[in-house]
Amino acid sequence: MTGDNDERDPVSEFDSKRRVRSDRLLSVLEPYGRVVAVSHVNPDPDSLASMLGIRELIQKCQPGKPVIMTVDGIIARAENRAMVDLIPIPLVPVKSVAIDRETAVVMVDTQPHTGRRSSESATPHAVIDHHETGGDLGGVLYHDIRTHMGASSTIVTGYLLEQKVVISPQLATALLYGIESETTGYPREACSLDDGALVWLFPRADKELLARIRNPKLPQSHFATFQRALANAFLYRDLIFTWCGEVSQPDIVAEIADFFSRFDQVNWVLSVGLYEGGLKISLRANELGRQAGEILRDVVDGLGNAGGHDKRAGGLVALADASPQTVDQTLTELRRRLLAELEVDEHQGRRLLNDFSRIPAP
Missing domain, CATH: 3.10.310.40 (Diaminopimelate Epimerase; Chain A, domain 1)
Structure with missing residues (x-):
């Protein structure tokens, strides 16, 4: 099994030792004809941004490979709906996606069998998460679980940096908001790598778009x-x-x-x-x-x-x-x-x- 659960990450930058992680992920996905990205039920900004970032990574590093981003449950919170509509983030109901031998499943922002998904029928090929709630990683070919990080979007941002992927303002905005939504409040649940990702993403993000996502209109309910x-x-x-x-x-x-x-x-x-x-x-x-x-x-x-x-x-x-x-x-x-x-x-x-x-x- 290929995976990392080492919390001894350097605190200042994405160094050469950590740079091989995205290569490992891409090598696991290489044999498959398409990729399906999944997350937890009622996905939040961190999971949505992580799926979007994984799609960009695969499309740039394995051109021509289809990547389907899925939604389990609903997009509930007003800010989350604004994010999906304005970025935009194309989502397909997870129940409508058939998983065959040619399909690799990448799970972000959650782990198998933690009670955070409506179905666990398909074992993911790769799992990327920052939560402390440990799941069943049996049969998973690649896992990158870093509980000291504040957001899964930070991990995905690191992958894009490692592969030197030039990202759009829309993707930078999504990743920035994904990290921001997980690390606000006091005291912050974040590490220096989260802060480094925010510093790198901010000048690349669309500030007008970010403001619209942060401040959606709310219903009477x-x-x-x-x-x-x-x-x-x-x-x-x-x-x-x-x-x-x-x-x-x-x-x-x-x-x-x-x-x-x-x-x-x-x-x-x-x-x-x-x-x-x-x-x-x-x-x-x-x-x-x-x-x-x-x-x-x-x-x-x-x-x-x-x-x-x-x-x-x-x-x-x-x-x-x-x-x-x-x-x-x-x-x-x-x-x-x-x-x-x-x-x-x-x-x-x-x-x-x-x-x-x-x-x-x-």
Whole structure:
């Protein structure tokens, strides 16, 4: 098996030792007539940019080879939809793509059998990821897993540098936003290679395009979800536990968690929303070393799947039914388990905000 899981990368530049990684990837893909790029369900900017970068790498280094970029689930968040529409990024539903002997599968920003894909029927030939949630790499011909990096887009940017690929402003914008979206917040989950990639990409990116992606228009449902989350937020010592209700798209649960993590009295936030009959969960921690991914996996053990990083984690709990009773029972169990993990007394809890008055309609 060809692969790398060495965290002893130099901190200043992509040196000659690391330069061979893209050669290894390309040699694995060489015998195949086409490539299919896949990622996790409801792909985010990092996964979208990584697939786009892999396509450019293959098209420049193995001319004429078709590369199909796929989507598993939906493009949910407004910024992500803007990115797909404006770059643009052509995506094909993953369920519609047949994998045969002439097809190589490249998986980015996730790993096999981590609960982050709707199907694991095809073993990928190559896996490129930065997440700490380890997957089953059996049968994978090439893997490049670097958990100290903030984004998979940084790894792909390195491949393009290694092969001296001249990139377009659109691709530079996508990769820049992919890294930026993963490394914002404080403290940052990033290394010097992420910063180096950002410095290299910024002058090559389309700033107008970047601004449009960062600032999309939002539907009314977005603000309604924030209203529900504020009304159903509870404070337990330094933890906010909030219920978003039924949501129109799953990524807003993570947006709610990010929103509450800025509250100056908390170190932890867990937000939960009902989406397509299951509970979408996002956990945030305000300090490095908190092992949010490990904690959330323990919380949903036996109920669903979860994974993530030190500060950020996500998960999904499948429900036997979406009745109010089942939802309430599952929420109670999730809250009980999380409070136990964090050693917080549930009797310390109180509603975050009191009922607020309403003014007459203007």
